[in-house]
Amino acid sequence: MADYYTLLQVPRDADQEEIKKAYRKVALKFHPDRNAGSSEAEERFKEVTEAYEVLRDPAKRARYDRYGKEGLRGPSGFQGGMDFSDALDIFMRDFGGFGGLNDLFGTRRRGNRPTRGKSLRLTLPLTLKDVRTGVSRKVRVAVLDSCDPCGGSGVKDGARPRTCPTCEGAGEERVVERSVFGRFVSVTPCRACRGEGSLISEYCPGCRGEGRVRVERRIDIEVPAGVSSENYITLRGEGNVGPKGGPRGDIVVILEVAEDPRFRRAGTDLAVEVPITFAQAALGDRVDVPTVDGRTWVEIPAGTQHGDVVRVAGEGVPELHGRRYGDLLVHLAVWVPTRLNAEQRDLIQELRELEESPPETMDSQRRRGFWSRVREALG
Secondary structure, eight states, rough: EEEOHHEEEEEEEEHHHHHHHHHHHHHHHOHHHTTTTTHHHHHHHHHHHHHHHTTTTTHHHHHHHHHHGGGGGGGOTTTTTHHHHHHHHHHHHHOOOTTOOOTOOOOOOTTTTTOOOEEEEEEEEEEEHHHHHHHEEEEEEEEEEEEETTTOOBBTTTTEEEEEETTTOOOEEEEEEEETEEEEEEEEEEETTTTSSSEEEBBOTTTTTSEEEEEEEEEEEEEEETTTTEEEEETTSSSBBBBBGBBBOOOEEEEEEEEOOTEETTTEEEEEEEEEEEHHHHHHHHEEEEEESSSEEEETTTTHHHHHHHETTOSSSSSSSSSSSEEHHHHHEEEEOOOOOOEEEEEEEHHHHSSSOOOOOOOOOHHSSSHHHHHHTTO
16 A cells, blocks of 8 residues: 555645645545445545545654554554545544435445435535525435336336245345355345345336436435535435335535635634735835725734734634634734835935934844744744
């Protein structure tokens, strides 16, 4: 198996947020719901989940960085590789979303009980403004509905299905195997009728015996304020109808919040960098800054230093299902012109002759890089 960092496509110094975001992106690519029946995708899904489970844990990550995979051997390691069901549980645990992903894949048929329809997935693109206010969307989606002419039975009008002679209507086959350990009985869906218990003599011409036809439906999606790309919305009973009148599956809406190049988001707070001139920093001023909804004015105190932060209360994004809004953190960057005309050069030369010398030392807070202070301010 490839290196864990390579599997997740992250650098070795990636922080926890980067690792989680990268795992979600790669895991969705190989998720079984997007790669039905692909053993290769299933194996890759297990591998990237194993990598994520190690790198998200500081202790396991430290052992892996020092000793490689051999350093993970032990009760908490993955000596034999991660089990597929465990990989699914981990994905559901961390990315289940507020709407939940339970029953995402529907239920399997057992005997001749109705099969639940397969759930559908769709991606809903959102903007940061949608996140701040919440949004209602109407989308069209193709689903399988029950065939009207045959009522979902798949049988031609007037014809009747006949009992399967192989399983005698049970929908199951019992296979007896003998070994040195004794006799084992396994129960599997009947191969002749595929677990239906009956065989169709004449198929419905509208659905060709499937009992379902594909139609386009319009669905309403209510997205609450405060969501992120880690959230899902599950629309219960809105997906495909099951074969032969089985119950509907769900529609799982994956939320994809586009990054706004103006802002950096951390929880409910937003950060924005605003350039100001030396004169504005020294004398103070009132400057126009962008917000998610438009723009607002911010007072800059005299003596402002490069990297100082002005907090604008309530201009961030709200808590999910909460009432409190985060803040907008305005990071002030003193802009130095690269070209001066003669008059500007003379004035600055005059200022240099009059200004005081800077202090010999500056506190450690101001010596640090700009975005390191942004990260610290955002928590």
